[in-house]
Amino acid sequence: MRGSRTTVIYGVLVALALGLGLAVNQSPPLSVVPSVDNPGPLGLRALYLYLQEPGAPVSALREALDGPGLTESIRTVVVAAPSGRPMAESEAEALRSWVSQGGTLVYLASRNAKAREPHLETWLQLSEGPMLEPSSEGLPPGERDLAGTTVRVWVPVGAARGLERLRVSLDRGITVGRPEAVPLAGAKGAAVLWRMPEGRGEVYVLAGTDLAENRRLELLDNLRFWDALAARGPLAFDEYHHGTAPKQEPPSARGLWVFVAQGLLVGLFYAVSRGTRFGPPRPLVVEKHRSALEYVRSLGWLARRSKVERELVPELARQLRRHMHERLGIPLTLPEDEAARMLEQTCGLPAADYLAAREDLVRTMEQRDIRPSDYARLARQYARFENLLTGR
CATH class of the missing domain: 3.40.50 (Rossmann fold)
Structure with a gap:
């Protein structure tokens, strides 16, 4: 046992000596x-x-x-x-x-x-x-x-x-x-x-x-x-x-580090968004959309509550005159009686009906408070006139 141990020690020392000798003798x-x-x-x-x-x-x-x-x-x-x-x-x-x-x-x-x-x-x-x-x-x-x-x-x-x-x-x-x-x-x-x-x-x-x-x-x-x-x-x-030419300064690695940081951030976001959640998933919420009739009722309620703005009434007359000008060529500068006469000649709408609706609009504008029912009445009249102009 003692002899084998001595042999191993001598072998290690010889290997070290050979290694050092080779390292020293290696010339450039x-x-x-x-x-x-x-x-x-x-x-x-x-x-x-x-x-x-x-x-x-x-x-x-x-x-x-x-x-x-x-x-x-x-x-x-x-x-x-x-x-x-x-x-x-x-x-x-x-x-x-x-x-x-x-x-x-x-x-x-x-x-x-x-x-x-x-x-x-x-x-x-x-x-x-x-x-x-x-x-x-x-x-x-x-x-x-x-x-x-x-x-x-x-x-x-x-x-x-x-x-x-x-x-x-x-x-x-x-x-x-x-x-x-x-x-x-x-x-x-x-x-x-x-x-x-x-x-x-x-x-x-x-x-x-x-x-x-x-x-x-x-x-x-x-x-x-x-x-x-x-x-x-x-x-x-x-x-x-x-001699060798002086080495140029290496380009700044700041851009590289920014790119690496962006990549890590994107990878982290992907892992968070696609990774497994901790705990059971929540039940899926079923969304029930409201019907169109509910939206109309809500809009009507909102209009009744907010009342009718006075600027909406003359807008009915201005919009009708624009349709008469665009479809029938009746100038916007013509007086109402002449415009009613040309309207009767072109599309058969009685001039008296047009002038009566115009007088109703003027009376409504003179009221202190304009009720929704008044505005609805005028809107129906002018809507009927627009349907005649458009052929509906």
């Missing part, structure tokens, strides 16, 4: 950004320190190229396959103006056409070149670079003066479409280094960042190319476009 993935701050194989840290060690004026531009950082005191600017921030059109124009005034631009173009800067692409007219062939020419014995190849310097001018061979990646070359551009180095029709004049300055275009990477910096004549550029004067590496 190697960076592929060609930055002077990257000490990995694909970084440019070794080149930056190499040029800085003898006291050469080397710096890193960490501001936009159209700002105050790009001055005439800088002789060479290295733009190494930027992939963080996109280069703005104003920056490309400022860079081109700076080159035309006597500066030197070294553009290490990415071999991935989609990752290149469109404004520099338009200016330099870049396109992919043919594939390079593998070659180990010039490598010292024992030196192995399976992913690289050797290219020869065809035209040793400018920064390539005195150079013979360069070591680059075994990948595609690059083509510059400007007619004044000259290929300086390559292998069997595939160029990897171009030189193009621009005003009083010049532009060097390289396929990829191979000549500046830490892993191939000491091979063949790669370092001598950078020595020639550093000998011209202050050299600056563009680091601004390797």
